[in-house]
Amino acid sequence: MTCAEAFSAYALRSLGIGEKLLPRSDFTLCQQVTLIGSGLIWNIYFGVLALFFGFFLANAVAMARASRSAWLRKPAEWFIFVFRGSPLFIQFFLFYEAFVLLPKAGIDIPLGVTTLTVETSWLTKAWAGALIVLFLNTAAYSAEIFYGALQSVPRGDLEAADAYGLTGWNRFRRILWPTTLRLAWPAYTNEAIFLFQSTTLVFFSGFPATQQRGDALYYANYFADKTFNPFVPYPIVAVYFILLTLLLTWGFNAVNRHLNRHLPANTRSRIRLRPQIIR
Amino acid sequence: MFSQCADPSTLDGLNWLGCYLTTGKHISFYWSFLTVLVLLAVTAPIALAFGFGGAMAARSQVAPLRWLGKGYAAMVRGVPDIVFFLFFVIALDQALEWSLHQVRCPDWTEPIRQGLEFKVCPQAKIPPGDAPQWIHQLYGFALAVTTFALVFGAFAANVLQGAMQAVPRAQLETAESYGMTAAQVFRRILVPQMWVYALPGLSNLWMILIKATPLLFLLGVQDIVYWAKELGGAKTSTFAYPHPDWRLFYFLGLLVFYLCMTKVSEIALGRLTLRLTRGQATMAGEAQRRVHA
Numbered sequence A: 001m002t003c004a005e006a007f008s009a010y011a012l013r014s015l016g017i018g019e020k021l022l023p024r025s026d027f028t029l030c031q032q033v034t035l036i037g038s039g040l041i042w043n044i045y046f047g048v049l050a051l052f053f054g055f056f057l058a059n060a061v062a063m064a065r066a067s068r069s070a071w072l073r074k075p076a077e078w079f080i081f082v083f084r085g086s087p088l089f090i091q092f093f094l095f096y097e098a099f100v101l102l103p104k105a106g107i108d109i110p111l112g113v114t115t116l117t118v119e120t121s122w123l124t125k126a127w128a129g130a131l132i133v134l135f136l137n138t139a140a141y142s143a144e145i146f147y148g149a150l151q152s153v154p155r156g157d158l159e160a161a162d163a164y165g166l167t168g169w170n171r172f173r174r175i176l177w178p179t180t181l182r183l184a185w186p187a188y189t190n191e192a193i194f195l196f197q198s199t200t201l202v203f204f205s206g207f208p209a210t211q212q213r214g215d216a217l218y219y220a221n222y223f224a225d226k227t228f229n230p231f232v233p234y235p236i237v238a239v240y241f242i243l244l245t246l247l248l249t250w251g252f253n254a255v256n257r258h259l260n261r262h263l264p265a266n267t268r269s270r271i272r273l274r275p276q277i278i279r
Numbered sequence B: 001m002f003s004q005c006a007d008p009s010t011l012d013g014l015n016w017l018g019c020y021l022t023t024g025k026h027i028s029f030y031w032s033f034l035t036v037l038v039l040l041a042v043t044a045p046i047a048l049a050f051g052f053g054g055a056m057a058a059r060s061q062v063a064p065l066r067w068l069g070k071g072y073a074a075m076v077r078g079v080p081d082i083v084f085f086l087f088f089v090i091a092l093d094q095a096l097e098w099s100l101h102q103v104r105c106p107d108w109t110e111p112i113r114q115g116l117e118f119k120v121c122p123q124a125k126i127p128p129g130d131a132p133q134w135i136h137q138l139y140g141f142a143l144a145v146t147t148f149a150l151v152f153g154a155f156a157a158n159v160l161q162g163a164m165q166a167v168p169r170a171q172l173e174t175a176e177s178y179g180m181t182a183a184q185v186f187r188r189i190l191v192p193q194m195w196v197y198a199l200p201g202l203s204n205l206w207m208i209l210i211k212a213t214p215l216l217f218l219l220g221v222q223d224i225v226y227w228a229k230e231l232g233g234a235k236t237s238t239f240a241y242p243h244p245d246w247r248l249f250y251f252l253g254l255l256v257f258y259l260c261m262t263k264v265s266e267i268a269l270g271r272l273t274l275r276l277t278r279g280q281a282t283m284a285g286e287a288q289r290r291v292h293a
Helices: A003-010 A029-065 A070-085 A088-101 A126-151 A155-163 A168-204 A216-227 A233-259 B013-020 B024-058 B063-074 B081-104 B133-166 B169-177 B182-219 B224-232 B247-277 B283-292
Strands: A107-111 A114-118
Touching (some): A029 A126, A070 A126, A070 B247, A088 A168, A155 A168, B024 B224, B081 B182, B133 B182, B182 B224, B182 B247
């Protein structure tokens, strides 16, 4: 099998397009690079969507956590504690088992005149179920980061807002939130990087890979099992992830520059990669 | 285990549950919690030693050693840790068998990698083919511990490297001006002072280590995740204790276990921080001194 053939057969294999059977013998480097790269589509899918939706929930939870009302604060604290205090691996298993227990035929919701049947089987699929877990997980980690940043907004900023007569929503949108985001951004960059890394857990934790459509590590593991040689597929995954990390850092740095654009150069916050918040 | 549990089909209610929770398999499940704790207890000091070695190498005057230390610390930054776990377990095993093969069978002519197989001579098998089951399990566990220690050593090297740089330069210069050698400065000034700077990072690392223990399951050790899956699955009436799919409850139990571990660690590490900041030239140390004065 030539390189071009391997590429056309396996480039979109993780989505179910192309060759049905995975390679079984005579493994070439091209096959491994292509197939593992094809699996990376799922890592990016999980990472991007979970990060996007998680961002909004994280802001809401961080605000709730900073609220004076115990009715808002306590649930937010528990949410953060449960998702940050337990391994993501266990969370995947737990949610998968919970989704499996939902009735297969769907849940009937009586709406007076008609009944609405809500399908639930899609929740047990990785694309939805694992995405929900990752979404909640990253929301909890990011909420803690945003909460910390919210607490360290300089008092001078708030006093200035008061002096201008800004209150309520206006004060939040124009003063509090931009500063929070600016302070939180370096830590949030780390969170994003480690979220992408933890997407590799999905297919090792209950969620099945139907028709062998898996992520990068799933295929790397497949090759390592078949060839009994870990020295080729795992370094390939590593290189892919290093590239992904560089790309993410570059993107988040651009946003960071935008958030800091009004500040003199020596007071801008810089992003430093710290391996601190893996799950 | 108990005499009334002899015939499970006659039991009901709490009696049934009591007997169910004390079956042999459940006892193995409870022991596997100890496996997790042992892993933590064994891995943490080894990882710290690896990290210390890495951080020391990164400060070395010898360039290759310095590159080695820096490379080791940098290795975990861009790559998911689970990739290392899956990689090291096989790679270590093959490296050990390969080295033993070179020593014990020098005149073995066949290639070791034959197509899809990794074949060493029978004398180089680890553990030997006729070893009892528990040796195999122990070897698997030792491989897992080494893997954990290697990966977390890299994390620790990051933290300790930062901590060594954080010790005020003036402290070291004072020691040098007293005529201490480089080794003395390192031993008497740098190391005792760096822990307070390293502690936030190391606490974080401990939390990460706790949360990484379920990955033992992926390394083929019969840990709590294995038993939770095994015991929770639906049991038909051919089993002594039939029940529907209870995995959700088993995993809820594991969740609670990990939450408790996290909470207890948080409290303990908070106390340790208080203890270590005593008398240090940092803001927190100064605040403690003021309270006492």
